[in-house]
């Protein structure tokens with residue numbers, strides 16, 4: 061081995077240069093340029109250096125060099141040792157606290173699985189995230205404090221599989237008991253014990269506000285939704301500030317006292333960043349300069365099956381992606397104990413070795429011991445070897461990654477909160493399964509590991525010097541230091557300084573007064589035959605509600621580039637489109653009454669073509685009562701096909717968060733959107749909506765029904781504060797709108813009511829009932845006429861405003877009866893239908909499974925037939941589509957006659973005659989073609 065030239069000698073410099081710039085054809089010239097830059101930095105300062113580099117870049121463009129600066133920086137910490145903020149905490153105590161959290165979290169999972177092997181749970185994720193969380197808890201996350209000098213509280217999204225760590229902290233804080241921890245993932249059993257008088261609660265697997273409504277704020281269990289939601293929460297916070305509804309987050313509380321700005325912190329996995337939704341909000345966050353947003357990506361280099369980027373480096377990749385989107389990137393790769401190595405690394409051998417090492421290899425290094433690392437990593441070159449000569453294998457083994465070093469983490473967070481003008485991402489390198497011993501740390505299988513062998517448990521306790529007996533360690537006893545111990549005092553003091561414990565979900569926001577329905581919906585209640593579509597009626601209702609004195613400003617209209625489609629363009633002028641920079645151009649249509657008006661305090665959230673973004677915005681507004689203590693009321697109107705089908709998982713998460721607001725599925729149904737065809741025609745959103753427990757779904761056919769339903773929803777959400785949201789479908793077909801029939805209100809709001817008979821037959825040969833909803837209600841009314849005119853059959857028509865609510869009520873009463881509970885009255889559907897006569901035909905613009913929900917509640921002995929639009933949509937006129945799907949009046953009539961014949965009330969020749977008269981015959985089923 062040739063000895064290295066002495067540092068400082070020209071030979072040494074030449075060697076260094078060759079290593080740094082392999083392939084340099086003129087080292088002398090390169091050196092001159094580098095020296096010039098060094099002089100510029102030294103004499104002109106960084107600002108001047110940046111300016112000159114910008115000028116050079118401009119010049120390079122003029123020469124068409126097609127050169128772009130690399131987004132990727134070396135695999136080193138962004139914050140250098142000299143720029144590192146001093147650590148203000150008590151390092152030793154905080155390290156100990158982190159170890160205790162780790163221990164209790166792992167004990168919780170292991171014990172649950174010892175009790176019942178099927179419960180699952182994760183140890184390795186939190187083992188990697190613990191230090192990242194702890195620095196946040198001890199130094200940054202502010203809790204909500206009301207009153208003068210208070211603080212609105214930070215919003216924190218926790219990585220879902222790390223939930224045990226958050227429970228472990230709440231245990232030390234005295235917010236959860238040992239019995240609670242023992243019921244991790246055993247919520248049902250806990251409920252049973254509580255019913256027997258025990259005071260304990262079950263702990264849900266992942267963050268779920270539905271299941272722990274005073275604890276979790278944001279559900280993150282579905283990978284990708286957390287990052288997207290965090291962006292839109294931060295954006296909604298700004299929206300409220302710009303609209304003057306919340307004090308500005310500029311460090312001043314409303315009473316003028318100093319108060320740090322509120323922030324959104326999001327902790328996400330590096331594997332999770334592969335989800336399209338994880339990246340979907342990045343541009344918006346940068347475009348709107350959301351410097352109230354900090355992402356911490358826990359780069360433990362592994363996901364569930366294996367390495368996130370075995371053959372590459374996820375930190376480099378994410379740096380490029382985030383920086384490209386306009387975020388400020390802070391790489392937190394190496395811990396403090398590497399600082400000494402870097403200081404001695406005159407040849408930059410470490411940086412070069414890192415540049416050669418891919419994540420799959422880094423994972424192996426984390427799983428192996430110090431001897432292996434000495435041989436395989438530091439053994440790569442004499443310079444590297446020399447760096448660790450004086451270190452024992454054990455010391456090499458314990459070299460920290462940046463995400464496990466409280467001091468470095470603190471410095472990264474401190475820099476993040478200081479940064480202005482852009483959101484910040486911290487890419488923190490950690491080890492999956494950190495300190496889980498030989499069978500856990502860095503192992504391919506570590507994600508799903510739920511047990512630790514005895515020796516690993518003992519190693520853990522010794523490594524972190526937890527004051528536990530071997531017996532306690534082997535029995536995985538929970539550990540809680542004495543109340544007056546330095547650790548507990550520190551823990552309490554830190555959280556007290558930051559406003560109290562966290563996470564806490566509050567639901568004490570004052571409600572809002574709901575105007576009387578006549579005040580905003582009189583035009584719909586007394587429509588008297590005026591022509592309009594329910595979409596037009598909705599826009600008119602909304603426009604009127606926006607003017608309501610108290611409620612109006614709290615309404616958040618949301619669209620995803622479809623405002624014109626739904627006739628909402630007039631709102632642009634009326635309330636403006638939210639744009640943090642205002643309007644820096646003269647809109648093309650400035651002279652028009654409906655001109656495109658963007659404003660800093662604009663009220664409409666125009667999300668562009670992003671249903672996921674719009675839904676995330678809707679959720680932020682719909683949860684404002686709990687996240688900001690400020691009740692808001694969002695209305696998001698969209699093509700119904702692009703709702704439950706397209707962003708169903710986001711709606712599920714919104715439901716989990718106890719969202720309150722309106723989702724308006726416009727142009728819904730398979731046949732109201734003539735021309736658009738298969739991808740646009742929604743025949744199933746109502747089926748899915750009915751599966752979301754707190755979603756109340758409605759399919760009104762008339763404007764008067766719509767007005768009542770909107771009013772009812774506002775009363776439930778704003779006055780009664782029910783944790784429900786309304787899904788209402790509206791159509792774009794104009795109809796003569798009737799006034800609300802007398803006495804119909806209760807029926808409209810319970811899901812079914814009888815309309816005044818459309819036609820009366822003097823001496824009917826038979827009776828039947830036609831049930832319709834939404835668009836098909838009008839076909840059914842037409843069918844009632846035909847039945848009277850053509851076949852002397854008296855048909856009664858019922859409007860079903862909500863099949864799912866009828867079914868829910870029926871099921872609830874049935875269950876109570878079977879289980880010997882309160883018998884209750886008869887289900888509403890049964891009550892309404894029992895006063896009618898003859899077979900019942902129910903037709904909708906949705907798959908048959910929607911009206912089928914009524915079958916169980918049809919009075920005994922009554923024939924029940926459903927018609928629907930099962931199958932793929934088509935492009936054609938509405939009338940042709942209704943023929944194709946067999947929900948047109950003649951099909952409804954034929955099915956009613958067939959049902960009467962099957963009941964033996966009329967002759968079987970009658971339906972045959974109807975087939976002949978209407979030209980109907982059997983072809984292939986529409987749902988197969």
Ligand SMILES: Cc1ncc(C[n+]2csc(CCOP(=O)(O)OP(=O)(O)O)c2C)c(N)n1
Nearest residue numbers: 185221281282283329330331332362363364
């Ligand atoms: C949408 C979705 N897909 C799949 C999963 C299942 N899943 C849970 S955790 C996980 C791996 C997470 O890896 P990473 O984000 O790197 O986090 P880590 O646990 O490694 O910190 C997967 C695939 C999920 N929860 N959500």
